[in-house]
Amino acid sequence: xxxxxxxxxxxxxxxxxxxNRERLVAALRGKLSxxxxxxxxxxxxxxxxxxxxxxxxxxxxxxxxxxxAYLFGVREPGFYGAIDIASGQSILFAxxxxxxxxxxxxxxxxxxxxxxxYKVDVVxxxxxxxxxxxxxxSEHGKPLLFLLYGKSSxxxxxxxxxxxxxxEKFDTDLSTLHPIITECRVVKSDTExxxxxxxxxxxxxxxxxxxxxxxxxxxxxxxxxxxxxHAYMYGACRHCSYTCxxxxxxxxxxxxxxxxxxxxxxxxxxxxxxxxxxxxxxxFYGSDITCSYPINGKFNSNQRIVYNAxxxxxxxxISHMQPGVKWIDMHKLAEKTILESLExxxxxxxxxxxxMARRLGAVFMPHGLxxxxxxxxxxxxxxxxxxxxxx
Amino acid sequence: xxxxxxxxxxxxxxxxxxxNRERLVAALRGKLSxxxxxxxxxxxxxxxxxxxxxxxxxxxxxxxxxxxAYLFGVREPGFYGAIDIASGQSILFAxxxxxxxxxxxxxxxxxxxxxxxYKVDVVxxxxxxxxxxxxxxSEHGKPLLFLLYGKSSxxxxxxxxxxxxxxEKFDTDLSTLHPIITECRVVKSDTExxxxxxxxxxxxxxxxxxxxxxxxxxxxxxxxxxxxxHAYMYGACRHCSYTCxxxxxxxxxxxxxxxxxxxxxxxxxxxxxxxxxxxxxxxFYGSDITCSYPINGKFNSNQRIVYNAxxxxxxxxISHMQPGVKWIDMHKLAEKTILESLExxxxxxxxxxxxMARRLGAVFMPHGLxxxxxxxxxxxxxxxxxxxxxx
Numbered sequence: 092x093x094x095x096x097x098x099x100x101x102x103x104x105x106x107x108x109x110x111n112r113e114r115l116v117a118a119l120r121g122k123l124s125x126x127x128x129x130x131x132x133x134x135x136x137x138x139x140x141x142x143x144x145x146x147x148x149x150x151x152x153x154x155x156x157x158x159x160a161y162l163f164g165v166r167e168p169g170f171y172g173a174i175d176i177a178s179g180q181s182i183l184f185a186x187x188x189x190x191x192x193x194x195x196x197x198x199x200x201x202x203x204x205x206x207x208x209y210k211v212d213v214v215x216x217x218x219x220x221x222x223x224x225x226x227x228x229s230e231h232g233k234p235l236l237f238l239l240y241g242k243s244s245x246x247x248x249x250x251x252x253x254x255x256x257x258x259e260k261f262d263t264d265l266s267t268l269h270p271i272i273t274e275c276r277v278v279k280s281d282t283e284x285x286x287x288x289x290x291x292x293x294x295x296x297x298x299x300x301x302x303x304x305x306x307x308x309x310x311x312x313x314x315x316x317x318x319x320x321h322a323y324m325y326g327a328c329r330h331c332s333y334t335c336x337x338x339x340x341x342x343x344x345x346x347x348x349x350x351x352x353x354x355x356x357x358x359x360x361x362x363x364x365x366x367x368x369x370x371x372x373x374x375f376y377g378s379d380i381t382c383s384y385p386i387n388g389k390f391n392s393n394q395r396i397v398y399n400a401x402x403x404x405x406x407x408x409i410s411h412m413q414p415g416v417k418w419i420d421m422h423k424l425a426e427k428t429i430l431e432s433l434e435x436x437x438x439x440x441x442x443x444x445x446x447m448a449r450r451l452g453a454v455f456m457p458h459g460l461x462x463x464x465x466x467x468x469x470x471x472x473x474x475x476x477x478x479x480x481x482x
Numbered sequence: 483x484x485x486x487x488x489x490x491x492x493x494x495x496x497x498x499x500x501x502n503r504e505r506l507v508a509a510l511r512g513k514l515s516x517x518x519x520x521x522x523x524x525x526x527x528x529x530x531x532x533x534x535x536x537x538x539x540x541x542x543x544x545x546x547x548x549x550x551a552y553l554f555g556v557r558e559p560g561f562y563g564a565i566d567i568a569s570g571q572s573i574l575f576a577x578x579x580x581x582x583x584x585x586x587x588x589x590x591x592x593x594x595x596x597x598x599x600y601k602v603d604v605v606x607x608x609x610x611x612x613x614x615x616x617x618x619x620s621e622h623g624k625p626l627l628f629l630l631y632g633k634s635s636x637x638x639x640x641x642x643x644x645x646x647x648x649x650e651k652f653d654t655d656l657s658t659l660h661p662i663i664t665e666c667r668v669v670k671s672d673t674e675x676x677x678x679x680x681x682x683x684x685x686x687x688x689x690x691x692x693x694x695x696x697x698x699x700x701x702x703x704x705x706x707x708x709x710x711x712h713a714y715m716y717g718a719c720r721h722c723s724y725t726c727x728x729x730x731x732x733x734x735x736x737x738x739x740x741x742x743x744x745x746x747x748x749x750x751x752x753x754x755x756x757x758x759x760x761x762x763x764x765x766f767y768g769s770d771i772t773c774s775y776p777i778n779g780k781f782n783s784n785q786r787i788v789y790n791a792x793x794x795x796x797x798x799x800i801s802h803m804q805p806g807v808k809w810i811d812m813h814k815l816a817e818k819t820i821l822e823s824l825e826x827x828x829x830x831x832x833x834x835x836x837x838m839a840r841r842l843g844a845v846f847m848p849h850g851l852x853x854x855x856x857x858x859x860x861x862x863x864x865x866x867x868x869x870x871x872x873x
Contacts, residue, residue: 139536141741145547147858148637152725153742156536167743194848197736197744246539313715320711324704329745334543345588350532351544352558353588354720457585467538 098292100327103374107282108164109181109210111275115162116179118271119237123176130177132235133228134268136162137253138170154330157466158239158250160375161276163209171217171253175228176237181211182228184220221257235262241269245462245469276465277472286376287464293326294318294371294378301367305386311337311355314367322371332377332468336368339386346458361387364394375466400432408460422460426452489683491718494765498673499555500572500601502666506553507570509662510628514567521568523626524619525659527553528644529561545721548857549630549641551766552667554600562608562644566619567628572602573619575611612648626653632660636853636860667856668863677767678855684717685709685762685769692758696777702728702746705758713762723768723859727759730777737849752778755785766857791823799851813851817843 120130139156143149153168163172169186183206188199202214215223224234238252252265279287300321301314315335322328336349339359343366349355359365363386370378383401385394404425412421430446433439433455439446446452463473511521530547534540544559554563560577574597579590593605606614615625629643643656670678691712692705706726713719727740730750734757740746750756754777761769774792776785795816803812821837824830824846830837837843854864 143637143639144545145530146634146637146639146641147548147862148634148639148860149724149858150741151542154535157538166745193736195737196741197733197739243537243539246534246537248534248537248539250537310718312718312720316711316714319714320707323707323710327701327703329703333540342588345584346586348588350541350587354557467540469539471538 098289098296098326100373101286101289103164103208104282104286105208105210107280107286108162110280110282111161112163112174112181113179114275114280115272116174116176118275119176119267122267122271132237132262132264133173133175133182133224134237134239134272135171135173135224135253136239137251137255138163138165138172139168141168152329155375157375158272158276160466161272163211164375165205165209169217171220171255172211173224173228173236180213180228182223183209183211183214184217184223185214187216187218217255220255221260225260233262234260235264237264237268239268239272240265241273243471245467245471273472276470277463279465283376283465286374287378289326290328290332290371290373290376290378291380293322293328293373294369294380296325297321297371298367298369298380298382302384305359305365307359307361307363307386309359311339311342311357311359314365315349315355315369318367318369326371326373328371328373330372332370332372332379332464336366336381338366338368339363342366343383359386362391363387370468377464377466377468379464379468396432396436396438400429400436403432404428418460423447423452425460426450426456429455489680489687489717491764492677492680494555494599495673495677496599496601498671498677499553501671501673502552503554503565503572504570505666505671506663507565507567509666510567510658513658513662523628523653523655524564524566524573524615525553525628525630525663526562526564526615526644527630528642528646529554529556529563530559532559543720546766548766549663549667551857552663554602555766556596556600560608562611562646563602564615564619564627571604571619573614574600574602574605575608575614576605578607578609608646611646612651616651624653625651626655628655628659630659630663631656632664634862636858636862664863667861668854670856674767674856677765678769680717681719681723681762681764681767681769682771684713684719684764685760685771687716688712688762689758689760689771689773693775696750696756698750698752698754698777700750702730702733702748702750705756706740706746706760709758709760717762717764719762719764721763723761723763723770723855727757727772729757729759730754733757734774750777753782754778761859768855768857768859770855770859787823787827787829791820791827794823795819809851814838814843816851817841817847820846 115134119134123130136159138159139153141153142151144151155166159165159172163170163183165183171184173182185202185205193199206214228234239250240252242249250269297318301317304317305314314337318335319331322331334349335355336347337355338345338348339357340363342348342357343364345353364383365386366381366383368381370380383398390398407428408421408425411424427443427447430439430443430452434443463470506525510525514521527550529550530544532544533542535542546557550556550563554561554574556563556574562575564573576593576596584590597605619625630641631643633640641660688709692708695708696705705728709726710722713722725740726746727738728746729736729739730748731754733739733748734755736744755774756777757772757774759772761771774789781789798819799812799816802815818834818838821830821834821843825834854861
């Protein structure tokens with residue numbers, strides 16, 4: 092029997108995205124002021140489009156593009172959004188839906204619905220973009236559009252700048268917006284933190300439910316199913332932040348296990364360790380929780396050694412981190428603590444300093460110490476130019 | 483407490499896709515014979531690629547492109563597959579993975595793994611395609627490749643023909659393969675039917691579990707969550723055939739409710755009808771089950787009238803359909819039966835023949851009578867040129 096949760100879904104945060112827009116406008120004005128440029132132009136972003144699976148009419152469940160979600164919170168596909176830098180005015184452009192949408196997909200909502208829900212100043216149709224931007228937001232000469240274009244330091248991929256019919260009549264700036272909005276996303280507002288806390292609370296409960304039900308003979312995917320169900324049924328989380336990693340036995344050593352080529356399909360054996368890496372998403376904001384435990388509820392001595400080595404590193408970092416401390420030093424502290432534990436248990440032998448110099452720690456912890464979290468699981472803005480400064 | 487299922491997942495059907503390839507080769511040879519062309523060339527298909535979400539490193543859970551799944555059953559992304567028409571030999575091309583794949587994504591499987599799992603004659607790497615096809619399969623002059631290119635009659639979108647470095651050295655045929663493989667997919671083998679039966683059995687049980695748990699005060703998405711969980715936990719179905727439609731109250735009149743703009747978020751009221759349209763997928767083969775019932779377990783008189791009108795149409799079609807009967811006549815029978823029931827209950831008034839001539843039935847049944855089902859929910863090959871011949 093699944094435990095019911097006392098958590099109440101907070102619902103759509105009506106003011107959050109307006110606050111994110113305000114933050115962006117302030118940052119953009121600051122940037123323009125610094126270079127003695129006028130407060131001219133609009134930031135323009137294009138939301139995501141619903142995707143068919145290959146040539147079929149199968150529609151994948153849509154999840155909004157993350158930068159667009161940050162600024163507008165729009166869950167529907169096919170939108171554009173703009174923010175006028177001088178006035179701070181925000182504009183949404185909604186797709187004009189065909190009449191038979193109402194029969195197949197649901198009520199065609201009036202523009203006022205989107206204005207109310209997303210707290211923007213005005214809403215037009217997508218096919219009106221060029222006209223509206225030219226007529227209403229171009230008092231100071233040729234219209235200037237700041238478009239989102241820049242490299243994701245996690246994927247190496249570039250965001251796709253907005254495009255629409257008639258864009259050639261506008262001046263466009265592809266370099267200013269991306270670093271500024273990315274930096275805005277780094278520091279979370281109280282509302283953002285509350286959403287992330289909620290997603291984390293739901294995920295914690297779902298992990299606990301998995302722990303309650305796990306036993307030898309089950310399949311890994313059943314643990315995934317329990318997590319997904321608990322997060323959706325009791326936490327209203329339709330999406331997860333990433334594909335569930337339900338690794339047991341030697342699969343636990345594969346960092347991103349669980350995808351289609353390694354699909355959580357092993358049978359659990361008595362004596363296995365489980366590494367569960369799963370996180371739910373609520374209203375675009377995510378969570379990312381990994382925990383590791385023996386599926387029969389009792390560590391054997393080897394499992395206890397490794398678990399305690401990681402726990403000690405975890406605690407060491409938490410007790411040392413504070414404003415002013417460097418991330419890379421915390422990464423090194425974690426590696427060093429793990430090496431020390433393994434050396435003490437006679438699993439490795441030698442001089443810890445020499446091991447650190449040779450990066451032996453990376454054998455046991457091949458990933459970074461952590462990453463930013465938010466609308467993306469690897470939220471942008473936190474990646475140093477050289478990865479952890481260690482290589 | 484969720485009921486556990488007596489259904490045992492059938493596992494991967496090792497011979498199915500080899501059988502599908504044989505069927506295609508026979509059909510291609512028949513086609514070539516009919517036009518007195520030699521058995522020269524290979525059918526070449528490109529499998530689907532894993533997709534990042536926009537610019538991020540978020541990977542969507544991959545599901546294979548359907549035509550490629552039909553012929554090769556490959557669950558992994560990044561493959562190509564070819565079938566030599568003269569010899570019937572099948573060749574898979576696997577992506578060459580970087581060494582650090584093993585750390586992040588899992589064991590790098592040897593080519594022999596794919597040969598065994600997918601029962602093909604030989605496996606090479608994707609970067610060897612041009613060389614292999616030229617060296618080993620081009621004895622009879624300039625190599626000829628039959629590529630998959632054609633319009634989906636459901637989506638109106640075109641399948642994307644395979645492309646690879648060096649394809650310009652080959653002759654290509656874009657028109658022959660698509661209609662033939664599409665027709666092959668129409669008639670299902672016993673193994674295909676068994677998989678579809680399994681997916682349907684799992685879905686039936688999951689629907690029943692939803693019926694058991696539904697009650698006023700719940701949210702629609704909780705019904706979705708129960709279905710998804712039951713299908714995955716007890717049926718090993720990781721994917722559904724389509725986004726769950728959990729419509730209650732007036733949402734039940736929206737055919738494809740449940741997507742992100744209408745996301746199963748209504749609260750259930752006592753007295754509501756539910757329309758649940760959900761189907762699980764197993765090993766690429768899907769199901770599609772809709773059922774409709776009062777959430778408090780008891781029809782009121784209006785609900786009973788509508789339910790019985792649909793049931794009567796359903797039964798009329800089943801009792802009349804047999805080989806030789808036209809699909810369009812069954813569609814008309816359904817419409818007519820519904821109109822007769824509504825007329826008898828004084829909901830509509832007039833001459834049924836005149837209503838039929840004016841297509842009044844389409845007001846109450848705006849969709850078709852049904853569709854083919856298989857690897858796609860709307861499996862290809864069954865769509866007449868003019869939709870139902872009725873408009």
